[in-house]
Amino acid sequence: MADAISTLRGSHGPQRHHVLTADFGTPNLQKLDVYRRCGGYRSLEKALKAMAPEEVHAEVKASGLRGRGGAGFPTGTKWGFVPKDVPGPRYVVVNADESEPGTSKDRYLMENSPHMVLEGALIAAYAVGAHQAWIYIRGEYDRPHRLLTDAIAELREDRILGPKPFGKDYSLDIQMYRGHGAYICGEETALLESLEGKRAQPRSRPPFPAVKGAWGRPTLLNNVETLANLPWIVAHGGAEYAKFGRERSRGTRLLSVSGNVQRPGVYEIELGVSFRHVIMELADGPPPGRRVKVFWPGGSSAQVLPESMLDLSTDLDEIARAGSMAGSGGVIVMDDAHCVVKAAYRLLRFYAHESCGKCTPCRTGGDWAVRTYERILSGEGSAVDLQILDRIQESVQHGRCLCALGDSAGQVIASTMQHFHDEYEEHALRGECSAEVPRSVEKPPEPARPRRGERAP
């Protein structure tokens, strides 16, 4: 049941900086005719009929667009890695395996404007010389899968997919592929293994997917949101896009804001606004009487930042300089009624469960960390357990694992221990928790005050 209201918790509509979400909320935007009335597929038509692939590539380079999946790698540079002179098939693969905890923006895009995602994928295919795109979508995304499948059928019927889209002698096709429940598939080489029908275990690189990707062929892998920017960039030019944002963080991006805020949602922001703006204004901050204790700026894998860092910019490099990462744009907010050690334990259970098992530090480190957290949280902990956690986080980071999953787990441990060491000590040495306010107890909100382990703002 398409419920226009419930797909739109966040920001949308015509605003100066709304590149992606300007038309969201238009009734039946998911349908091809409505999308085209809003200007849809004019960019694909323009690219095919009036631009050489190199010109499309040049606009993307000029836009300064960086990948929105997590790594923030410059999109134009990535496109350049796909070799031009290799005969035979090549592919565009859309990474729609969104599963970084706290991240829901790709779902938001696919549910509100599936055709925008498809148009972006087709523009990318033309630019890198591919005729076939695959959308690898996580199996739990039933509704986005249905909407994209219907949208692809509409494109076939309208011959936008087929041998001659818009009369241009350049065949285009898109196929869907459903994942079946594995966080690791968001990692691009694991995704390719899964697309090839295997257990999704990351490959060692090189060779990189651009050279040897899906079924051994040159493959461009881009995230849903990255591709969704392309219709706008082709329509208005890369230079116009680059007017949004700052420094090396150009354009706008979607932030999924969740956790202890009064207006959780997916918000399109111009890069460079502060997290205070995002969390306290757009998402309306924590419930009355509560304060932000900690936030994850870019999905659960990003290092936590304490309340004192709220004025940090959303600029990707600024976040990196502050010791965390912009990641997937999943902003998770936790207020002062919650315990950091328990939150870290929750996330470590996740990373341990989702470890693919291929490399040893990640496979054993995750389980080891979970057992250590369980000892600490059950009041059986000791100072040794804190040393163990520290050893584990060191052992799974800094390139010791095949992919970033190990680093992610390690970053959760390291950053929570760094900012909230006294909360860890309280649990491990004394078996106490002064942080948590039990949910079942109907306690009136307390006046705002600094808590243990929290730096004064």
Place this chain on the structure above:
Amino acid sequence: MALSAHAVDEIKSLPPRFPELRSAVIPALDIAQEELGYLTSDAMSEVAELLQVDPGYVEGVATFYSLFHLEPTGSHHFYVCTNLSCTLRGAVEICDHIKRRIGVEDFKEVSADGLFSVEEVECLGACEYAPMMRYQQSFHYDLTPDKVDTLIDAARRGTSKDPHAHG
């Protein structure tokens, strides 16, 4: 033979869609599970035979992905997200409530009447609607014990269509 003629035909039609045969394994297992409710070892062997791949390979794939069930589930299976964003907004309490209402102690245990089971799953990517779950190929948002009760009661009456289903 575990699978119907229809499922067999569907599985046999898969390989030409892909550049390589093995890409058909996951969609084929999906068809088998859709029909049987879970993947029996007979079903996995049959998929292997139909696609001409090693049975051990098929089982290796099936055991890797959490959406493949190797044990029976209830006919109404709740996938409740308990990752951080949902836990911060009461997902654990929702799970406890579901378990109490359907009469099970643990995740993945099937209720005595065979109707229900509940599984704790990782982030489902709808964090702005936390706590949330996936049920009957739809997402259900802003869960409360009352909303969950409505679904469970409807399932018991045999009218599982939920007016609030998102999808």
